[in-house]
Amino acid sequence: MPRLSEVITALENLWPAERAESWDAVGTVVGDPGQEVGRVLFAVDPVQEIVDEAVKLGADLLVTHHPLYLRGTTTVAASTFKGRVVHTLIKNDIALHVAHTNADTADPGVSDALAGALDLRVVGPLVPDPTDPAGRRGLGRVCELDHPLPLREFARKAAERLPATAQGIRVAGDPEATVRTVAVSGGSGDSLFDQVRAAGVDAFLTADLRHHPASEAVAHSPLALLDAAHWATEWPWCELAAAQLDEISDRKGWGLRVHVSKTVTDPWTAHAASADTSSSPGAPN
Template sequence: MPKLSAVIAALEALWPPERAEEWDAVGLVCGDPDAEVSRVLFAVDPVHEVAEEAVRTGADLLVTHHPLYLRGTTTVAATGFKGRVVHSLIKNNVALHVAHTNADRADPGVSDALAAAVGLRVTGPLVPDRTDPAGRRGLGRIGELDAPLTLAEFAQRAAKGLPHTATGLRVAGDPEQAVRTVAVCGGSGDSLFGDVRRAGVDVYLTADLRHHPASEAQQAGLFDEGRPSLVDAAHWATEWPWCEQAASQLDEISDRHGWALRTYVSRTVTDPWTAHAVSTEFTNSNPGAPR
């Protein structure tokens, strides 16, 4: 079995930490570099339920997309939930490694996995990494459908391809709009609206769209044949496909080195929203009408 240090070196070759954003917190959070690794669990969030799953499945290493301590800390005491996660992992000899924005920018990266999950053929990054002469790395991806769909049909395809969450998908645009090209960004993507408009795609699929950026994008689209329409999915759902992609990448490395690692992908839904209620008291037919 390989040592943790060897596995981490392989993961950092896939997602070099120097390619993470300056504000990010990636890399090894806890774990003994000399410890042996036989089982690895991949997940989006390093929350209590996932830490328990890592212990229950006998994982020696937990790899998550989201950092545990994004804004830093002065204590790992078990008086808070993050400290309890650290204590649980260390007590049970489970290391924790984070690949966040370095995995977003990678080739393949988080948005490649998202594009594949909704049936897109990737043609390039939405925001190319200037340090990549091949032009394959960067934030987000631009993709094409094999055959045109309506916006309603594409939204249904996305809903089927992504894991189920309580909030589902929100759609802004004409349901009958023809869709051929789609920009995707795993996780929060409303900071990339300028790049999406410059790309001239029919639809933008991402997560965490706020009211004002979404409204402005929709209003701007009125003067550009409705483009881009918007499909807003749950943050966790847009990044979960990366876990399967990442596990497959580590499987290939393990086979090449004869490590015989066993990789697992957590299917614990860690999206924070647990229910969806629809109001029946207000319709869009005449929102200004007195009651």
């Protein structure tokens, strides 16, 4: 079996830490470089539920998209929920490695996986990485549909193809508008409206859209918006990343057993729909 240091080197080649945003916290959080790794689990969030799953699975390495300590900490006491994660990992000899914004902009990266889940054909990055001479890395992806669809049908397809969450897909725009081109960005995307408008696409699918940026975006142009759950837009990357590590393991003869967690760690657990606005429009009296 490979040592953790060897597996981490492979992961760093896929998602170099230097390509992460300056504010990000990526890389190895917990783990002995000399320990052997035989089983790896990929997940979006390094929360206790996922760590318990890694323990039950017998994993030696947990790879997550989101950082455990994005803003730093002064304690890893087990009396805190993040400290309990650290204690559980160490007690069970499980390493934790994070690939966040360095995976967002990778080629292939988070938005490539999102586009693949939606059967979209990637044209190029939404925000190209200026350090990539090939022009393939960058944030978000501009995509095309093989066959144009009404917005209503595209939203339905997105809801079916992405992992199920309480939120589902929120939609802004004319349900009958034709969608031929789409910008996608896994995770929070409402900082990208200028780039989306510049791309001239028919629709933008992302997560965490806030009221004012979304309102201004639809007032600015007939751009359709599809707002999915943050976790759901990033989970497809776990399958992509696992396949990449599987290929490396096969090539190097490591014999790793690589798994993807199907545990839903989206924080929202229920959704109560409003009354049908077509029959009772407006706010209550």
